[in-house]
Amino acid sequence: MTGSIRDDAALGLLAGFFAGTEVGELRIPRCEACQRWHWYPKHRCPWCGDAGWSWHPAGSRAHLYTWARPRRAFHPDLSGREGEVVALVTVDEAPGVRLVTNLRDIDHPEIGMALEVGFDDVGGRCLPVFRPIPSPTEGDPVRSSDRSSAREKAPTSEVASDE
Amino acid sequence: MSPSAAIVGIGETPYVRRSGQSPTEMVVAAVETALAECGLTSADVDGIATEGTMMPVAVPQEVVAGTLGIDSYWSGSSSFGGAGIAGAIQAASNAITLGQASVVISYFGIDWGRSPGAAYGAMEASASPADLIELPHGFYGQPTHFAAIARRYASEHGVDLDDLLGPIAVQHRRNAIANGAAQRMEPLSLEDYLALDPISEPLRVPDCCILTDGAAAIVMTAADRAEDLPTSPAHIRGAAVRGSRVGLDDFFSQNPDYLSLPPARAAVTEALSSAGASLDDVDVAELYDCFTISVVMQLESIGWCRPGTAIDLVAGGAGIAVDGQLPLNTHGGLLSHSYLLGMSHVVECVRQVRGTAAHQVADVNLGLVGLLSASHYGAVALATEPTS
Numbered sequence: 001m002t003g004s005i006r007d008d009a010a011l012g013l014l015a016g017f018f019a020g021t022e023v024g025e026l027r028i029p030r031c032e033a034c035q036r037w038h039w040y041p042k043h044r045c046p047w048c049g050d051a052g053w054s055w056h057p058a059g060s061r062a063h064l065y066t067w068a069r070p071r072r073a074f075h076p077d078l079s080g081r082e083g084e085v086v087a088l089v090t091v092d093e094a095p096g097v098r099l100v101t102n103l104r105d106i107d108h109p110e111i112g113m114a115l116e117v118g119f120d121d122v123g124g125r126c127l128p129v130f131r132p133i134p135s136p137t138e139g140d141p142v143r144s145s146d147r148s149s150a151r152e153k154a155p156t157s158e159v160a161s162d163e
Numbered sequence: 164m165s166p167s168a169a170i171v172g173i174g175e176t177p178y179v180r181r182s183g184q185s186p187t188e189m190v191v192a193a194v195e196t197a198l199a200e201c202g203l204t205s206a207d208v209d210g211i212a213t214e215g216t217m218m219p220v221a222v223p224q225e226v227v228a229g230t231l232g233i234d235s236y237w238s239g240s241s242s243f244g245g246a247g248i249a250g251a252i253q254a255a256s257n258a259i260t261l262g263q264a265s266v267v268i269s270y271f272g273i274d275w276g277r278s279p280g281a282a283y284g285a286m287e288a289s290a291s292p293a294d295l296i297e298l299p300h301g302f303y304g305q306p307t308h309f310a311a312i313a314r315r316y317a318s319e320h321g322v323d324l325d326d327l328l329g330p331i332a333v334q335h336r337r338n339a340i341a342n343g344a345a346q347r348m349e350p351l352s353l354e355d356y357l358a359l360d361p362i363s364e365p366l367r368v369p370d371c372c373i374l375t376d377g378a379a380a381i382v383m384t385a386a387d388r389a390e391d392l393p394t395s396p397a398h399i400r401g402a403a404v405r406g407s408r409v410g411l412d413d414f415f416s417q418n419p420d421y422l423s424l425p426p427a428r429a430a431v432t433e434a435l436s437s438a439g440a441s442l443d444d445v446d447v448a449e450l451y452d453c454f455t456i457s458v459v460m461q462l463e464s465i466g467w468c469r470p471g472t473a474i475d476l477v478a479g480g481a482g483i484a485v486d487g488q489l490p491l492n493t494h495g496g497l498l499s500h501s502y503l504l505g506m507s508h509v510v511e512c513v514r515q516v517r518g519t520a521a522h523q524v525a526d527v528n529l530g531l532v533g534l535l536s537a538s539h540y541g542a543v544a545l546a547t548e549p550t551s
């Protein structure tokens with residue numbers, strides 16, 4: 001990524017976000033007046049109009065809201081990255097905030113699954129990426145995925161046993 | 164009778180992937196056709212209204228005015244993209260009813276085929292966080308934006324996307340073939356659709372709008388003057404534009420009600436209210452079908468279907484066919500007819516109201532054009548009669 005004039009202007013509002021990613025911390029704007037989180041950063045809190053928001057750590061946990069898997073590069077910078085999982089995740093500690101991110105270490109994401117943040121070089125910038133959190137009783141994401149498909153089938157077998 | 168405005172002339176170029184013509188050349192041709200159709204000339208024109216973001220860069224009003232010798236004209240524009248096309252009609256209608264202009268032209272012309280996405284350059288000229296925190300992740304390009312929406316819709320409502328979106332794509336292609344002047348007229352069956360690989364999972368190419376070189380134009384004047392012209396007027400009974408607080412930068416990730424388009428309901432309600440009509444009175448709808456899933460979002464946001472139930476209307480395509488419960492995008496829409504951001508929807512709606520469409524709905528009294536541009540929505544209600 002090059003530092004074009006418009007990138008520099010956008011970076012002004014996002015400086016606190018990248019300051020966080022560089023030290024491995026997910027930071028989101030939260031208003032000092034009304035305590036609500038907002039995203040993307042604005043010059044005023046979009047909820048109460050106060051200018052006094054600041055960057056707060058927003059924890060490391062999120063849930064998968066939705067995802068897509070581009071099979072073409074829709075921008076020259078994305079050439080060679082077809083097939084990656086592009087996701088929107090909701091940040092557990094910052095209600096209402098959806099982050100654009102990539103999922104790692106998973107082929108078959110399930111909406112609603114629990115995720116944990118990590119920080120990687122993504123397209124030349126240090127950005128948050130997310131990986132599945134294995135359930136406490138389960139060993140690894142693959143097994144967890146098997147377990148959840150077994151759960152999905154459960155109602156069918158209940159119906160069958162009722163008959 | 165209080166003053167009101169009508170669309171009295173329509174003009175189009177052929178819709179092709181590559182025309183070899185500049186957008187200005189195509190617009191001028193479309194305007195000349197529209198004026199000739201209603202027996203007017205550029206000497207009669209004293210107003211120009213256009214979409215407010217792409218046209219000022221691609222086909223500026225002053226360039227069209229200079230080419231056609233239109234001088235000392237009222238100038239108006241409103242909003243951007245599809246909503247801006249509806250907004251231009253609203254601005255023109257207001258100017259005509261206020262007596263600020265008597266004959267107003269509006270147009271949209273583009274060469275997406277030669278330069279896909281180039282016209283968006285003007286809209287992307289300001290600094291955007293999306294460049295820094297969306298593009299690097301690959302959240303870029305509307306097929307991916309709408310793919311994410313479609314996947315969330317399927318999950319929230321427990322709907323199979325093949326069953327929901329396939330029939331929409333197929334019905335739009337059927338309509339395009341019946342239109343006869345559409346850009347995409349190769350047959351598309353549901354089997355063909357299902358056999359295609361995704362462009363951005365879970366969407367396939369026929370779920371996405373096409374890219375078009377072309378232009379369309381309309382001529383508007385006061386309803387009483389329309390009586391003296393050779394064409395049947397399509398009376399502008401309502402026109403509205405509404406926006407939400409999420410903008411072009413953050414709409415695709417931060418739209419609070421992710422599957423809904425609140426401005427669509429607001430704009431359509433306002434336009435129909437002006438027309439003294441309700442959704443049930445709409446005989447034909449030309450909606451902004453940039454993606455099959457955006458059709459679903461509009462059907463549910465505007466209120467024809469409850470959330471999660473659009474599949475009941477679109478299943479098999481019959482409900483949205485010309486003889487269906489809600490005839491939809493009778494020319495083939497952005498998916499198969501042309502990608503003029505809705506100007507060809509306006510032209511088609513005028514034809515439906517006149518009763519002269521190639522693929523005509525029976526007994527049209529009221530047609531609705533609903534045009535989306537992310538966080539904005541524009542609606543125009545066109546009718547055979549000037550008052551209800």
